[in-house]
Amino acid sequence: MLEPKHQAFLGELQRRGHAELDGLAQCFQLLSLSSAIDQDCANRLAPLGLSEGRFVLLFLLQGAEQPLSPHQLAERAGVTRATITGLLDGLARDALLERHPDPDDKRRVNVRLTAAGEALAVQLFDQHTQWIRSLFADLTAQERSLLSGMLCRIWARTDAGKAA
Template identity: 45%
Template structure:
């Protein structure tokens, strides 16, 4: 059983080579990353069968709840993506003939996005299929272990008010000023 992706094995072996005192913590983090990557790859495989990505799937589900449609800006907000990203996602779904963009009759600047009949049908059938797939990802893990894992993951997500993981900079190592980037300041 592969516990770490190759890229993470490389990082771990470098940590071990340097005899970092927190190598076990590093390995734990890399295992979580490997698991997330594995689930993401499997999810992509499932969605590729339908010509979809996770982003497109989310838009289908959001639009399926709003038969009267939504604006691209509202879709972007609800999907948690930028307006630039929403344009690409909408373009792809429109090419697949799963949605249409319509101008408002009274104000042509206002755009509404709605599912086509094909989009509605796909959404109706795909939601239960995908939810069933998701529910099976951890089905081989006993219920009590799943509950503990869920609690442990919640505890590990030390988040700020935005729900982001707190990133604490290492105190023992400094980066030379010539190597620092704005994201490291």
């Protein structure tokens, strides 16, 4: 289940005589799993001309009660304004969203989905949710809870977890 780069790292540790590899092996398993899930996600979205970033914007806009500004979208998606501009341009080119002047401030722009964007967002969100559920289908509720607790404990030891 390990990616070749992780296998190589563990092999080098063994070559250098490091006997304690358990924590490292599990870390590399987790990284390999994350990479596999990311790749599967990309493979599912690519035939629709979407990236994960574009997908995130679709469901953020679909779930919004009112049009959102590019700045609001960047904050909610956790990306830069420059990244948002490129994502919005692509979705607008594909007729999945429209930009409109803000009625209160003509210098600002608001973004909303077109009917086609709305339909795609609903369809994809449901499909994506079902796919993610299927990844964990063989785990019992107790196993999922245990896994979640362990992942939270590991997260808390990362720099990001300590800063949170």
